[in-house]
Amino acid sequence: MNTMQITTGRRVAGAGLNIVPFVSVDHMMKLVLAIGIERFLKDLAGYIEEDFRRWDVFDKKPRIGAHSAEGVIELMPTSDGELYGFKYVNGHPKNTRAGRQTVTAFGVLSNLGNGYPMLLSEMTILTALRTAATSALAARHLAREGADCMAIIGNGAQSEFQALAFKALLGIRKLRLFDLDAGATRKCARNLAGEGFEIVSCQSAQEAVLGADIITTVTADKQRATIVTDNMVGAGVHINAVGGDSPGKTELHRDILARADIFVEYTPQTRIEGEIQQLASDHPVTELWQVITGAAVGRRDRQQVTLFDSVGFAIEDFSALRYIRDQLARTGLYQGLDLLADPDDPRDLFGMLVRARNPAQHAAARA
Amino acid sequence: MNTMQITTGRRVAGAGLNIVPFVSVDHMMKLVLAIGIERFLKDLAGYIEEDFRRWDVFDKKPRIGAHSAEGVIELMPTSDGELYGFKYVNGHPKNTRAGRQTVTAFGVLSNLGNGYPMLLSEMTILTALRTAATSALAARHLAREGADCMAIIGNGAQSEFQALAFKALLGIRKLRLFDLDAGATRKCARNLAGEGFEIVSCQSAQEAVLGADIITTVTADKQRATIVTDNMVGAGVHINAVGGDSPGKTELHRDILARADIFVEYTPQTRIEGEIQQLASDHPVTELWQVITGAAVGRRDRQQVTLFDSVGFAIEDFSALRYIRDQLARTGLYQGLDLLADPDDPRDLFGMLVRARNPAQHAAARA
Structure with missing residues (x-):
C-alpha cells in the first residue's frame, strides 16, 4: 500500500473499483469521428442485431415515466442476465424555445452480478445514432432489394443520422428532403454535403416521395399528424416511421397502416407509443427480432408495403452502451469518475469519511 | 460569441446548459466534513421531515429491480411535481469477499418541467446518512422523552452514522455496542471515540439491550435472523429496525412485532421488504408521515413499545439530493460534467458533431 492510499484511505483514482x-x-463526438460515422453506425447495428438475435434472454420492462404538463422523464432498464443497462431520457417539445434540447439522455451499463456500474455515458448523441442504426437494420431486412432512393420527411436533429445509416447499411445514395421549415431542409442538405449523396430538396411531402423506395418520417410535433397520406405510398415501398413515438404522437394516415405489413420492436410498448396506437389492439404485427432470427417472414415480394413502426426500445440502448464500453480500452476516450465509495474495509464507510478529515494525522498514526 | 464557442460549436464548460x-x-466527504457530520444529519433530517409533511404531492412508485442469484440492482424514482429524482442502488451481500461494497448508490435530481438533470451525486455515503437521519427523525417522534441510551446491534458500515444521528437529533450519549464479529464492535468504538459518547462494548445482544431506551438493529446477513427476542424488549423501548430491508431478510422475533406499535415509511413497500413481512398483510401499521403531520398518534405513553420498521424509501433519497443541491453554490464542492449535448441550434445535433471534426476550418468558414 503506497502513501497516497494511506493518506486518502481509498484506492488511487483510475486503478480502483470506485472509478x-x-x-x-x-x-x-471524438469517438464517433475517430471511428467514422458510417462505420460507427454499421458496427452499432451489428451489436443491436446480435442482441435482437438473443431476444429471449432479455428482461423486458415497460419504460418508467414521470409526466408533467411539459413532457416526460423516462427510465428504460433492461438486462441480459449478465449485464444491466438503463437509459434516462426526457422528452419536452417546448424545450427548444429556451435553447434546450427536446430530448437529452444518458445511460449506465453495470455488471448484474455485483451491481457495480462499468460505464456512464452521454446518450443524446448515442440515442440519435442507435435510432438510425435500428431503422437501417430494420430496412435491410424489409426494404426492396436494390433500394437506392430515400425520402426524409422531417429534417430536424435526427435526419442526417438516418441518412448516413441508410447509406452505410443499405447503400442509399439518393435523398429527397422535405420539412415544413425550409431552413431545416437547408441545414440537413448542408450537413450532408460531401457525404456522397445526391440530394433533392423538395417543396412538399408529395414531391419528396416521388420515386422513393424508402420513406422515412421523422417529424417532431407532439400531435396526431398526417405527414403521409395513403395515396402517396406506392407498391413496394418501405416506410420507416420514426417520429411517432409517444401516446398522441403519430405521423401516418390510418389507411396506410391498414395496407402495410407492420413490424415493431416490442409489441406491448409500440401499441401504446407507435403508429399502431391508431389501430385495434389485436391488429397483427411482427416483431423485428423474429424477422432477424428467421422465425417470421419480412418482405414477401416487391409489391408489398412494409412499415417499421419505430419507437425505440431499451435493448437498443443496452446494445449501444455495450458497443461504447467495447471501444474504451482501445481509444482511451473517457475519463474516470469517482462515483463509488470504496473504503479499504467495506464495513468501514464511516472510517473512510473521518480519515478524510485529517489525512496527515491518520498517516502518522498508522506509521 | 467568443472564439472558444465558435471553435467547439458548443457552450463553454461551466457556463452552459449542457453542464x-x-x-x-x-x-x-469534503462536504460532510465541512458542514460537520452532526449538523449535516440534522439539516438532512429537516429536509426529509419537510418532504414527509407534503407526502401527498409525491409520485410514489415501487422500486424497479433487476435480480440475479447474487443480488439486485434497483432504480428508485419519485417526483414532487416540480423536481424529479431517482437513485440507482445495488445490494450484493457477497461483494465484500472481493473487496467491493455490498451497497453502492448514485442519484440524479432533475427539473421535471424541462427534463434536464440538475445534479448527479454519489449516494453510497449519502444513503448511509439519509438512512440514519430518517431513523433519528422517526425516533424523535416515537422514542420516550429523555431517552439517552441506545443499543446498537450490528456494528458494520451503517452503525456510526446511526449513533451520530441519534446524538444530533435526540441527544443520545450512551451507546451499548454488540456484533457477532468483535472486530466490528472495536472498529465502531474506535471510529466514535472523541465524538462525545459513553461507549460500552458488550459480549451479547442480551447484554447490549440492558437499560437501553432505544434498540437499533442494523445487521447485514440476508436471512431470517432473530437478533432480538421478545424477552429482551422491556416496556417503553423504541426499536429502530434498520437491517431487515428485503424479502427474506428480517432481524426481529415475530412476538416483538405482535407487541409493538409499528411505524413504516410506505406501507406497500414495507409489507414486502420490512420486518412486517412476517405478519399478516392486514396487520395495522402507521405511516411515519402521518405522525409527523399529526394525522396519527405516535407514542401514547411511557410503557408502549414502538417499532420503526425502516426499509428506505425514494422520497428520503429525493430529500437528500435536494439538500445536496442546496449546498453546491455556497461550498463549490462539485465539478461540472459534460453530460448533455447542447448544440447552438437544438435541431442541429449532427452539425455539432461534424463541426467537432475540424474546429479550425469551421471557425475560418464562419469568420
Whole structure:
C-alpha cells in the first residue's frame, strides 16, 4: 500500500473499483469521428442485431415515466442476465424555445452480478445514432432489394443520422428532403454535403416521395399528424416511421397502416407509443427480432408495403452502451469518475469519511 | 460569441446548459466534513421531515429491480411535481469477499418541467446518512422523552452514522455496542471515540439491550435472523429496525412485532421488504408521515413499545439530493460534467458533431 492510499484511505483514482469510466459529450463526438460515422453506425447495428438475435434472454420492462404538463422523464432498464443497462431520457417539445434540447439522455451499463456500474455515458448523441442504426437494420431486412432512393420527411436533429445509416447499411445514395421549415431542409442538405449523396430538396411531402423506395418520417410535433397520406405510398415501398413515438404522437394516415405489413420492436410498448396506437389492439404485427432470427417472414415480394413502426426500445440502448464500453480500452476516450465509495474495509464507510478529515494525522498514526 | 464557442460549436464548460454538477465521493466527504457530520444529519433530517409533511404531492412508485442469484440492482424514482429524482442502488451481500461494497448508490435530481438533470451525486455515503437521519427523525417522534441510551446491534458500515444521528437529533450519549464479529464492535468504538459518547462494548445482544431506551438493529446477513427476542424488549423501548430491508431478510422475533406499535415509511413497500413481512398483510401499521403531520398518534405513553420498521424509501433519497443541491453554490464542492449535448441550434445535433471534426476550418468558414 503506497502513501497516497494511506493518506486518502481509498484506492488511487483510475486503478480502483470506485472509478467508473465516463464518456462525456465531447468524448462521444471524438469517438464517433475517430471511428467514422458510417462505420460507427454499421458496427452499432451489428451489436443491436446480435442482441435482437438473443431476444429471449432479455428482461423486458415497460419504460418508467414521470409526466408533467411539459413532457416526460423516462427510465428504460433492461438486462441480459449478465449485464444491466438503463437509459434516462426526457422528452419536452417546448424545450427548444429556451435553447434546450427536446430530448437529452444518458445511460449506465453495470455488471448484474455485483451491481457495480462499468460505464456512464452521454446518450443524446448515442440515442440519435442507435435510432438510425435500428431503422437501417430494420430496412435491410424489409426494404426492396436494390433500394437506392430515400425520402426524409422531417429534417430536424435526427435526419442526417438516418441518412448516413441508410447509406452505410443499405447503400442509399439518393435523398429527397422535405420539412415544413425550409431552413431545416437547408441545414440537413448542408450537413450532408460531401457525404456522397445526391440530394433533392423538395417543396412538399408529395414531391419528396416521388420515386422513393424508402420513406422515412421523422417529424417532431407532439400531435396526431398526417405527414403521409395513403395515396402517396406506392407498391413496394418501405416506410420507416420514426417520429411517432409517444401516446398522441403519430405521423401516418390510418389507411396506410391498414395496407402495410407492420413490424415493431416490442409489441406491448409500440401499441401504446407507435403508429399502431391508431389501430385495434389485436391488429397483427411482427416483431423485428423474429424477422432477424428467421422465425417470421419480412418482405414477401416487391409489391408489398412494409412499415417499421419505430419507437425505440431499451435493448437498443443496452446494445449501444455495450458497443461504447467495447471501444474504451482501445481509444482511451473517457475519463474516470469517482462515483463509488470504496473504503479499504467495506464495513468501514464511516472510517473512510473521518480519515478524510485529517489525512496527515491518520498517516502518522498508522506509521 | 467568443472564439472558444465558435471553435467547439458548443457552450463553454461551466457556463452552459449542457453542464451538470457532479458530486464525487471525494466531494461528498469534503462536504460532510465541512458542514460537520452532526449538523449535516440534522439539516438532512429537516429536509426529509419537510418532504414527509407534503407526502401527498409525491409520485410514489415501487422500486424497479433487476435480480440475479447474487443480488439486485434497483432504480428508485419519485417526483414532487416540480423536481424529479431517482437513485440507482445495488445490494450484493457477497461483494465484500472481493473487496467491493455490498451497497453502492448514485442519484440524479432533475427539473421535471424541462427534463434536464440538475445534479448527479454519489449516494453510497449519502444513503448511509439519509438512512440514519430518517431513523433519528422517526425516533424523535416515537422514542420516550429523555431517552439517552441506545443499543446498537450490528456494528458494520451503517452503525456510526446511526449513533451520530441519534446524538444530533435526540441527544443520545450512551451507546451499548454488540456484533457477532468483535472486530466490528472495536472498529465502531474506535471510529466514535472523541465524538462525545459513553461507549460500552458488550459480549451479547442480551447484554447490549440492558437499560437501553432505544434498540437499533442494523445487521447485514440476508436471512431470517432473530437478533432480538421478545424477552429482551422491556416496556417503553423504541426499536429502530434498520437491517431487515428485503424479502427474506428480517432481524426481529415475530412476538416483538405482535407487541409493538409499528411505524413504516410506505406501507406497500414495507409489507414486502420490512420486518412486517412476517405478519399478516392486514396487520395495522402507521405511516411515519402521518405522525409527523399529526394525522396519527405516535407514542401514547411511557410503557408502549414502538417499532420503526425502516426499509428506505425514494422520497428520503429525493430529500437528500435536494439538500445536496442546496449546498453546491455556497461550498463549490462539485465539478461540472459534460453530460448533455447542447448544440447552438437544438435541431442541429449532427452539425455539432461534424463541426467537432475540424474546429479550425469551421471557425475560418464562419469568420
